[in-house]
Amino acid sequence: SRFEDRFGVAPAEWHSAAGSPARRRVWREVAAGRARIVVGARSALFLPYRNLKLIIVDEEHDQSYKQEEGVIYHARDLAVLRASIEQCSIVLASATPSLETMQNAQAGKYSHLKLSGRPGVSQLPTIALADMREAAPDTGRWIGPELAAAIEQTLAAKEQALLFLNRRGYAPLVLCRACGERLKAPDSDSWLVEHRYSGKLVCHLTGFTMTKPLECPNCGARGSLAGVGPGVERLAEEVHTRFHGARVEVLSSDTVTSPDALRDLISRMENGAIDILIGTQIVAKGHNFPTLTLVGVVDADAGLRGGDLRAGERTFQLLLQVAGRAGRADKPGRAIIQTYAPESPAIALLAAGDRDAFIAYEMDQRRLVGFPPFGRLGAVILSASSAEEANESAAAFSAAQPNATGIEVWGPAPAPITILRGRHRRRFLIRSDRNVDLSAFLAAWKERVKLPSNVRVALDVEPYSFM
Ligand SMILES: [Zn+2]
Structure with a gap:
C-alpha cells in the first residue's frame, strides 16, 4: 500500500470495529514497542506506548473528537496532554483549524506551520453562491436553476457532480x-x-x-x-426525474453500512461509474475523485439554524471541506452553494474564500462575550422521570449554587431536546473567565445538592452539544 511504500512499515489499526482478538494483538504489539506506527480512533490515546515520540491529530477541528457519552473527554485536548506528559511532539493538522487551536497558535503556545497549495497540481475550486431568494426551485424541488444548469454542463462534459445535503432519509x-x-x-x-x-x-x-x-x-x-423537506433519498428522487440517464448513487450511513460497501462505492466513483453522487457529511472526508468537477451544496443554511456557539464555525469548516472535493486532479472544480442567507458571515466569507477573515470575525464575536476560546463554558444537564420532578430538582440545584467570582450561570431552562428516552431534561449553561477552575466549581456545586436518587446530573466541561 501507499503507506507501507512511504514509511516501510504497515500501521497497526486501532478502532472499535476491529474485533477483540485483533485489539488484544495490537495492544500487546504496542506495549512491546513493536508497533511502530498506530493509526487509530480516539481511544488509541490510551494504549500503553513504550517510547512515544510523535502524535498527529488529523482534521483536528472535527467535533467527533469530543466524546459525549459515558466518560466525557475531548480527544484532541487529551492528545495535547499526553504529548506534554510524554514530552513528545504533536501535530494538529487541518485545512480549517478550530478557533481553540488558532487561539493557541496566535498566543504563541503552538507554532503555526502553513502548507502552501494543495498536493499535486490541483487548485481550490471557485465558489459561487446561488441566492435562493432570487431564484428558488419549483415547489417540491430542492435544486435551483443555477445548480441545475451546472449539473447539465457537468454531465455533458462527461464529468462528475457531488450534491451535498446533510440530512439522512427521505424527509426530516x-x-x-x-x-x-x-x-x-x-x-x-x-x-x-x-x-x-x-x-x-x-x-x-x-x-x-x-x-x-x-x-x-x-x-x-x-x-x-x-x-x-428534503433528505438525501428525496433529493435522489428529484435527480432521477430531472437528469435522465444519469447514474446516481446515495452515500449516507443508511445506504452504505459496511467498510467494504464504502470501499466499493468509492472505487466506482473513482472509476467514473457514477455521474452524480448524493451524500451526507460522510462525503466531506478526504476522498479524491479525479473527474469530480462540480460540488453542489443543496442547503448551506441547514447547519446555521441550530444557532449554537459553534454553528458558524462548523458550517464554514464543513462546507469548505465539501467544496474542496471538486477539482482534485488536473480539471478545475467549482462549487455552487445554495443559500437563503448569503450575507451571513460564514457563507459570505466562504464564497470569498477568505478563511483568515472568517476566523478573525468569529474570534471577535467570541471575545466580546467571553466565550471559548476566550473563556470557559460548562453545562449541567438534569434529567428526571417527570416534568414536576425535573423542575423541583432544577430549582433545588439552582438554590445550591456556590458563590464565586468570574462565573455566570444561565438557567435552569428546558433543554432543546426536552424529553429524551422518557426523561425530562433541564439545562444550566455556565460561563467563566479562563483563569477559573470551572471543573472544580461544577463538582463542588454538585456536591452541595442532595437530589432524589432517580434524578441524574451530568456535568459537561466545554460542551460541544447544546441539546
Ligand atoms: Zn391528523
Missing part, C-alpha cells in the same frame, strides 16, 4: 395534512424522520424505529401523512 419531518400533527418519537422530543428505502420512521437521536402508519395517530385521517 412527517406532518398530517388533515390536522397538522407532527409525528414525534413516543419517548423523545424529536421529530421522526421518514426513510423510504427502508419504509420506516426513525428517531435519529435514539434509533427508535416504526413502520409508517396508514392513519394519523392524532386524528385518524387515512393517507394524510406527508414528508416535509
Whole structure:
C-alpha cells in the first residue's frame, strides 16, 4: 500500500470495529514497542506506548473528537496532554483549524506551520453562491436553476457532480395534512424522520424505529401523512426525474453500512461509474475523485439554524471541506452553494474564500462575550422521570449554587431536546473567565445538592452539544 511504500512499515489499526482478538494483538504489539506506527480512533490515546515520540491529530477541528457519552473527554485536548506528559511532539493538522487551536497558535503556545497549495497540481475550486431568494426551485424541488444548469454542463462534459445535503432519509419531518400533527418519537422530543428505502420512521437521536402508519395517530385521517423537506433519498428522487440517464448513487450511513460497501462505492466513483453522487457529511472526508468537477451544496443554511456557539464555525469548516472535493486532479472544480442567507458571515466569507477573515470575525464575536476560546463554558444537564420532578430538582440545584467570582450561570431552562428516552431534561449553561477552575466549581456545586436518587446530573466541561 501507499503507506507501507512511504514509511516501510504497515500501521497497526486501532478502532472499535476491529474485533477483540485483533485489539488484544495490537495492544500487546504496542506495549512491546513493536508497533511502530498506530493509526487509530480516539481511544488509541490510551494504549500503553513504550517510547512515544510523535502524535498527529488529523482534521483536528472535527467535533467527533469530543466524546459525549459515558466518560466525557475531548480527544484532541487529551492528545495535547499526553504529548506534554510524554514530552513528545504533536501535530494538529487541518485545512480549517478550530478557533481553540488558532487561539493557541496566535498566543504563541503552538507554532503555526502553513502548507502552501494543495498536493499535486490541483487548485481550490471557485465558489459561487446561488441566492435562493432570487431564484428558488419549483415547489417540491430542492435544486435551483443555477445548480441545475451546472449539473447539465457537468454531465455533458462527461464529468462528475457531488450534491451535498446533510440530512439522512427521505424527509426530516412527517406532518398530517388533515390536522397538522407532527409525528414525534413516543419517548423523545424529536421529530421522526421518514426513510423510504427502508419504509420506516426513525428517531435519529435514539434509533427508535416504526413502520409508517396508514392513519394519523392524532386524528385518524387515512393517507394524510406527508414528508416535509428534503433528505438525501428525496433529493435522489428529484435527480432521477430531472437528469435522465444519469447514474446516481446515495452515500449516507443508511445506504452504505459496511467498510467494504464504502470501499466499493468509492472505487466506482473513482472509476467514473457514477455521474452524480448524493451524500451526507460522510462525503466531506478526504476522498479524491479525479473527474469530480462540480460540488453542489443543496442547503448551506441547514447547519446555521441550530444557532449554537459553534454553528458558524462548523458550517464554514464543513462546507469548505465539501467544496474542496471538486477539482482534485488536473480539471478545475467549482462549487455552487445554495443559500437563503448569503450575507451571513460564514457563507459570505466562504464564497470569498477568505478563511483568515472568517476566523478573525468569529474570534471577535467570541471575545466580546467571553466565550471559548476566550473563556470557559460548562453545562449541567438534569434529567428526571417527570416534568414536576425535573423542575423541583432544577430549582433545588439552582438554590445550591456556590458563590464565586468570574462565573455566570444561565438557567435552569428546558433543554432543546426536552424529553429524551422518557426523561425530562433541564439545562444550566455556565460561563467563566479562563483563569477559573470551572471543573472544580461544577463538582463542588454538585456536591452541595442532595437530589432524589432517580434524578441524574451530568456535568459537561466545554460542551460541544447544546441539546
Ligand atoms: Zn391528523
